[in-house]
Amino acid sequence: MxxxxxxxxxxxxxxxxxxxxxxxxxxxxxxxxxxxxxxxxxxxPVELVRAAAADVLAEPRANLLLQYGTPAGAGRLRIEVLERFATLEGVPTEELAATKGLTAGRVLLTNGSQQFLSLIAQVLLNPGDICLVAGPTYFVMLGTLAGVGARAVRVETDGDGMVPAGLERALDRFEQAGELARVKLVYLVPDFENPSGVVLSQERRTAILELLERRDPGGRIHVLEDAAYRELSFDGAPSASLWGRDPGDRVIYAGTFSKSFAPGLRIGYGIAPRALVQPLIDRKGNEDFGSAHFNQHLLAKVLESGKYDxxxxxxxxxxxxxxxxxxxxxxxxxxxxxxxxxxxxxxxxxxxxxxxxxxxxxxxxxxxxxxxxxxxxxxxxxxxxxxxxxxxxxxxxxxxxxxxxxxxxxxxxxxxxxxxxxxxxxx
Ligand SMILES: Cc1ncc(COP(=O)(O)O)c(C=O)c1O
The missing domain is CATH 3.90.1150.10 (Aspartate Aminotransferase, domain 1)
Known part of the structure; x- marks a missing residue:
């Protein structure tokens, strides 16, 4: 030592x-x-990546793909990601813009979704703040929370995911202890959770958001929806997200191309509530000047080619x-x-x-x-x-x-x- x-x-x-x-x-x-x-x-996908790399490098001004990008990521991929997200949500992008105010400007591209999870922990949690998690949950996130000095607290969980009544009891307990103000985040991996494979049931997704609306109408307690495995359902049907049923700006959505495409490209993304977009970009700017710019164009090319599905x-x-x-x-x-x-x-x-x-x-x-x-x-x-x-x-x-x-x-x-x-x- x-x-x-x-x-x-x-x-x-x-x-x-x-x-x-x-x-x-x-x-x-x-x-x-x-x-x-x-x-x-x-x-x-070696062949898809090889073809996309050749295609983007043949584009006019391809040299600029090897230049720095921006902390929020390449506009071209942010637009593609938004379209992909809209497909998963089963709603056209125009409707997402009209009903939820979601535009590509709220899509942040990160170095894997892990960086987005870490940025969220950094911009929302002070040392001693509390994040409620399922038991079991993604163990790397437990390390991320510990890394900012936050307290990860396990809530009762069963084969349908986090138990809403258990979440309410947890809020009661912190309220009685005078610690409710320290509860800032509920972290959920609703689809085929790492490690349990459990899907948070549709009823519970609704119940958890309703409970938080009732107990925290101001939306101070955010939900971090980590959708890393959303595209990996064996029957191909994407489940309805928590994000999609959020009446306000409580749910923060993290997605990734690691599991469905290639983790080596290190491309994840986050869909942030309006008030968090700039703090996240500022924080990310302190860490890097943006994630790998070339990889973002390469992935955009794959998505544009229609071969991703x-x-x-x-x-x-x-x-x-x-x-x-x-x-x-x-x-x-x-x-x-x-x-x-x-x-x-x-x-x-x-x-x-x-x-x-x-x-x-x-x-x-x-x-x-x-x-x-x-x-x-x-x-x-x-x-x-x-x-x-x-x-x-x-x-x-x-x-x-x-x-x-x-x-x-x-x-x-x-x-x-x-x-x-x-x-x-x-x-
Ligand atoms: C639940 C969950 N979230 C996030 C990640 C981070 O993946 P990446 O940074 O490659 O997007 C993983 C990786 O295993 C995961 O299992």
Whole structure:
């Protein structure tokens, strides 16, 4: 350890979980990873990108694509993103402009949606402020919240997502403790949540917004809707967003082209409430002078070409098939074991598996060691639960996130067999 007097923020950002997982993967190259949340390398659109790169570079003034852009991003892609978003919403762009005041000027292009999530945390949360989250939720976001000194507090969650009555009880608890003013954000991943695969039910989307309207009519508590997996439904039907049913400017929407297209381009976007647009741009300007300008034009070209939809269709099909393979292999190798269960997702990249309560899946547990010995990796469920809960419930430590993103069908079958042996050895 160095004695360098680092800032408080540097300490808040320290998070060993990812490093531990990466180190495990590097130390055990023969290990099959059900842990990595990466997309399937076989789906990465080399030919589409090659053609789009050649096409944009053949455009007049192509040299300027290699120039700096602006912090908010290239207008050309912001317009395409707005059109794509309107398609997902099932509403023409003109109607979004008329009814919601949404124009391309409110679409911000970021370095992956991760940067947008981080910018939101930075512009909305002071140290000690509270963000309410589902349990489990996207564990990287827990790190992002910790990184700004915020408190992530877990709200009761079940197979239909965050429980509205649990959210209300959380607000009551903070009100009684005189801390309601510190609650600034509710973070939700409504579609095929990373890690649980859960879809926040349509009724709950409405109920959560109605509850917030009733308890916080001024719209001080924002909802951050992280729609990273929205396009990855196995049946192809996009769900109706929280954003679309927001009567005001409460919901902030984060989207990404990482899961549906290529994470290596690092293109995500945010649709911000009017009052947040400039603060976000200012903050982003402090961090970079804009995200990769060339990549934005390249992606705009792909979207303009009309070839994006067919690609997403293929990606979805591929994940549906791989999910079926993993589920069948789990049935074969873990089926019928007492207290062992898993959820069948309707999209996304993850299967959430639960072991009997006393059987820890955490780093250093007998199961983690058995899995390492067998040569298979998973994400310990504990990492995905904020340590603090609104109802005082303990942090569960007996689940696993299994991803069917990276491995091919044979790899998934073998990984499930290894996991089955590891689990049987500790039950
Ligand atoms: C729920 C969720 N949100 C956001 C992200 C960030 O992705 P990106 O920065 O590549 O858009 C991820 C990546 O795994 C995710 O799972």
């Amino acid at each position: 160095s004695d360098l007097p680092l800032s408080d923020r540097a300490g808040w950002a320290a998070d060993g979980a990812i490093s531990t997982l990466m180190a495990q993967a590097i130390e055990n190259p023969d290990c099959l990873s059900l842990a990595a949340g990466f997309v399937d390398p076989a789906t990465l 067919a690609h997403v269709e293929e990606v979805r099909d591929g994940y549906r098939r791989k999910c079926d393979v993993l589920l069948a292999a789990l049935d074969e190798h873990l089926g019928g074991l007492p207290g062992v269960s898993w959820r069948t997702p309707a999209g996304g990249l993850y299967v959430w598996a639960t072991l009997p309560e006393g059987v820890s899946t955490s780093f250093g547990s007998p199961l983690a060691e058995a899995a390492q010995h067998e040569g298979v990796m998973y994400v310990p469920g504990e990492l995905c639960f904020a340590p603090e809960s609104a109802d005082g419930s303990p942090r569960p430590a007996h689940d696993m996130r299994l991803s069917f993103g990276v491995l091919d069908a044979a790899g998934l079958r073998e990984a499930a067999a290894r996991l089955g042996r590891a689990v049987r050895s500790v039950l």
